[in-house]
Amino acid sequence: MIILKIGGSILTNKDSTESEVDYASLKRIASEIKDALDESDKELIIVHGAGSFGHPPAKKYKIGEVFAEEEFPQKRIGFCEVQNAVKKLNMLICESFIDEGLPVIAIPASSFMTATNKRITEGNLDYFKKYLNKGFIPVVYGDVVLDTQLEICVISGDQIIQYLAVNLNADKVILGTDVDGVYNKNPKTHDDAIFFDRFSSLKDLDTLEGTTNVDVTGGMVGKIKELLYLADLGIESKIINAEIENNIFKALNDEEVKGTVISRGN
Numbered sequence: 001m002i003i004l005k006i007g008g009s010i011l012t013n014k015d016s017t018e019s020e021v022d023y024a025s026l027k028r029i030a031s032e033i034k035d036a037l038d039e040s041d042k043e044l045i046i047v048h049g050a051g052s053f054g055h056p057p058a059k060k061y062k063i064g065e066v067f068a069e070e071e072f073p074q075k076r077i078g079f080c081e082v083q084n085a086v087k088k089l090n091m092l093i094c095e096s097f098i099d100e101g102l103p104v105i106a107i108p109a110s111s112f113m114t115a116t117n118k119r120i121t122e123g124n125l126d127y128f129k130k131y132l133n134k135g136f137i138p139v140v141y142g143d144v145v146l147d148t149q150l151e152i153c154v155i156s157g158d159q160i161i162q163y164l165a166v167n168l169n170a171d172k173v174i175l176g177t178d179v180d181g182v183y184n185k186n187p188k189t190h191d192d193a194i195f196f197d198r199f200s201s202l203k204d205l206d207t208l209e210g211t212t213n214v215d216v217t218g219g220m221v222g223k224i225k226e227l228l229y230l231a232d233l234g235i236e237s238k239i240i241n242a243e244i245e246n247n248i249f250k251a252l253n254d255e256e257v258k259g260t261v262i263s264r265g266n
């Protein structure tokens with residue numbers, strides 16, 4: 001079984017507060033996934049990020065931060081606003097996938113997962129197994145969930161990947177984003193950034209820089225941390241550039257693609 005993450009940076013413009021989908025990228029990625037699945041009968045779960053739909057409202061309402069009891073009504077409506085925004089993005093993504101002939105079924109984290117201090121502690125995956133068994137492609141995404149300590153919090157698609165990969169024994173974890181992989185510093189702001197084929201420790205980063213001011217889940221650093229947890233449990237993952245045509249197709253088909261493997265080994 002393969003878990004494929006499609007980053008919010010490719011599907012939306014995370015530097016903008018406008019909720020707009022990049023339909024050209026979405027359609028291309030949908031068709032690459034379809035072509036790859038036509039060549040094999042692998043089970044697939046798709047995870048996507050919240051992009052410019054989810055991060056701005058999550059930041060506005062400071063979801064995940066400790067708050068006083070009297071602030072709860074305002075936080076609760078913020079929770080609903082974020083949940084609705086990411087659901088909208090998911091609906092547009094699923095629409096494009098279905099148009100391409102991909103049998104996707106949305107399973108929102110807010111409807112079945114619970115966290116404790118921002119870490120997923122509960123989430124029954126039986127429905128994932130049932131849908132996979134019937135040939136569906138479950139789609140899950142960065143979302144807001146109830147939290148036993150903080151009342152509510154945000155969980156990233158990257159944390160969801162980690163939970164699914166461990167609990168469903170994924171064979172392969174691929175993350176498509178808008179850069180070739182991990183560098184020692186942000187390649188978008190540093191021309192001299194050095195690329196890593198393999199990455200095994202946060203110590204190798206020169207700067208712990210996120211992505212944009214709007215990312216509430218830690219940007220690239222948050223992603224790497226989740227993938228290092230996964231590596232600790234013996235599951236390697238690979239970050240690739242999904243903006244490059246055919247990269248997703250090739251990665252799904254076990255063909256060589258430039259990218260960074262996150263592992264604890266050498």
Ligand code: ATP
Pocket residue numbers: 006007008009010014048049050051156157158176177178179181182183184185186187188205209210211215218219220221223
């Ligand atoms: P999301 O997590 O919302 O789904 P995503 O998976 O596409 O989005 P981001 O969290 O936006 O990924 O991370 C990708 C961005 O991280 C790149 O656009 C890049 O500018 C930035 N970045 C910061 N530091 C680094 C680094 N050391 N190496 C690579 N990219 C970095």
Ligand code: IP8
Pocket residue numbers: 008048049050051054055058082086141142143144154155156157158216217
């Ligand atoms: O885009 C963030 O998920 P991510 C989820 O995968 C929200 O980091 C609601 C902002």
